[in-house]
Amino acid sequence: MYLSYRLRALAAGAALMAGAALAQAQQALPNVVILATGGTIAGAGASAANSATYAAAKVPVDKLIAGLPELSKVATVRGEQVFQIASESFTNDNLLTLAKRVSALAKQADVDGIVVTHGTDTLEETAYFLNLTVHTAKPIVVVGSMRPGTALSADGALNLYDAVNVAASKDASGKGVLVTMNDEIQSGRDVAKAINIKTEAFKSQWGPLGMIVEGKSYWFRAPVKKHTMQSEFDIDQITTLPAVDIAYGYGNVPAAQYEAIGKGKAALVHAGTGNGSVADRAVPALQKLRSDGVQIIRSSRVNTGGFVLRNAEQPDDKYDWVVAHDLNPQKARILAMVALTKTRDTKELQRIFWEY
Structure with a gap:
């Protein structure tokens, strides 16, 4: 009887230690905020065969996060729905609102990185605007997808997983605003949408900064043009464009x-x-x-x-x-x-x- 009691006590102690270790591990994870603006990454088609015919900006950010349980091993993630629009409808006012929110979050001690989900049509413009106006060395990653989540071979989930990994990485600090699409890490300044129906749609004439393989970032070059912390422009001082x-x-x-x-x-x-x-x-x-x-x-x-x-x-x-x-x-x-x-x-x- 004593042995049985002893075994139960040891098991309870082990469970407590495991729970404490899990809590400590979660505490140690970087904090990443996902700001959602809509686009194809939040889109839905009528059937799995619809990869180019679909309605953009339908899925809320909470559902995007819930659909990727793997994120919980990368960072402590929370989401905010800033807009829910297709990016061809982005306006100057949208740019200002988004950039000011990114700037405010970047100033928070409990935020280590920021991901912006965005439609691909004007993603390159928003990424460059943030690159010019948000003063922070913390990683800011803009991400989208070429296929809605309902499509066969949808690319949004992996793109978002990669984006959170990059935003949670200390290696991404100080490199300006980044774009993660199709396993590549691109500079928000250089990248552009080069084709509209392929998952490798985003290209730079100067090449990607790096690659992401199974959640790990591999870097090959760094941007040399002025950006973020070196910029003479500050979104906190801009009210109109x-x-x-x-x-x-x-x-x-x-x-x-x-x-x-x-x-x-x-x-x-x-x-x-x-x-x-x-x-x-x-x-x-x-x-x-x-x-x-x-x-x-x-x-x-x-x-x-x-x-x-x-x-x-x-x-x-x-x-x-x-x-x-x-x-x-x-x-x-x-x-x-x-x-x-x-x-x-x-x-x-x-x-x-x-x-x-």
């Missing part, structure tokens, strides 16, 4: 397009062919807009590797124009909006485009 639009260059493009789109704007991004080329008939329209105070920014519409050289194709110094460097038109628009909250000087704007 200037009006910046994009005009698309193509064969037979009418000059009237530039006049109509650029009128009254703070800046106009020209999505030019090749090296940001401008049709001869469009040059006077852009010159007129510049004389009216509209900043003109030459970018390239080249899908996977635009790079605009100053004073090549057009005499930018003479016309007082800015070139977008290697930024695509949509990212040039993001940087122009942010930069114009600080300066309207063309030389200063060009410096910012070189440095960011």
